[in-house]
Amino acid sequence: xxxxxxxxxxxxxxxxxxxxxxxxxxxxxxxxxxxxxxxxxxxxxxxxxxxxxxxxxxxxxxxxxxxxxxxxxxxxxxxxxxxxxxxxxxxxxxxxxxxxxxxxxxxxxxxxxxxxxx
Amino acid sequence: xxxxxxxxxxxxxxxxxxxxxxxxxxxxxxxxxxxxxxxxxxxxxxxxxxxxxxxxxxxxxxxxxxxxxxxxxxxxxxxxxxxxxxxxxxxxxxxxxxxxxxxxxxxxxxxxx
Numbered sequence: 001x002x003x004x005x006x007x008x009x010x011x012x013x014x015x016x017x018x019x020x021x022x023x024x025x026x027x028x029x030x031x032x033x034x035x036x037x038x039x040x041x042x043x044x045x046x047x048x049x050x051x052x053x054x055x056x057x058x059x060x061x062x063x064x065x066x067x068x069x070x071x072x073x074x075x076x077x078x079x080x081x082x083x084x085x086x087x088x089x090x091x092x093x094x095x096x097x098x099x100x101x102x103x104x105x106x107x108x109x110x111x112x113x114x115x116x117x118x
Numbered sequence: 119x120x121x122x123x124x125x126x127x128x129x130x131x132x133x134x135x136x137x138x139x140x141x142x143x144x145x146x147x148x149x150x151x152x153x154x155x156x157x158x159x160x161x162x163x164x165x166x167x168x169x170x171x172x173x174x175x176x177x178x179x180x181x182x183x184x185x186x187x188x189x190x191x192x193x194x195x196x197x198x199x200x201x202x203x204x205x206x207x208x209x210x211x212x213x214x215x216x217x218x219x220x221x222x223x224x225x226x227x228x229x230x231x
Binding site: 106 | 167
């Protein structure tokens with residue numbers, strides 16, 4: 001069974017930092033492309049960042065230079081380092097697996113909540 | 119960025135009746151070289167993450183009941199539930215994967231009338 005379990009969310013002041021983690025199991029993590037997708041309260045999902053199986057990365061414009069996605073294939077884990085956090089970064093952050101054959105998000109974790117507030 | 123716009127925002131349908139949700143993209147998501155529409159639908163129940171229902175605009179994900187169907191091409195798409203069941207109460211999102219950034223619609227909340 002594919003499982004994705006996020007952790008690391010919490011309450012942080014504007015300008016602060018958080019590091020999110022996603023523990024993957026039930027599939028060969030190293031061969032899959034992974035993503036972070038966030039969802040602000042009452043809004044639709046919003047893609048944030050992508051990392052390929054080889055480590056290539058892509059970011060949403062509004063997080064470039066502030067967020068860093070990474071992976072540790074030996075630990076079957078995905079990370080998102082978030083610096084210079086803004087109020088508008090407040091959301092539930094999901095890790096999501098890209099399908100093997102189709103570029104959709106075929107499995108999602110339960111999410112971790114990030115609240116940026118003073 | 120491709121903007122995805124869904125209609126309606128809210129939909130109330132009686133049990134056993136048909137429900138149709140529409141999605142319009144700001145530019146075509148049909149890739150001419152393979153004639154595929156890069157459009158997916160997700161279902162999100164309260165307190166849960168989104169669940170993939172349909173991709174390539176009309177291909178059901180494994181395990182998705184056949185009362186769910188997708189249609190459309192180019193810029194106009196629809197998700198139809200042929201006979202609404204109580205467990206279908208959720209918010210539904212369309213998403214394009216034609217270009218980066220991948221973008222989602224604002225969602226359609228489906229309730230029982």
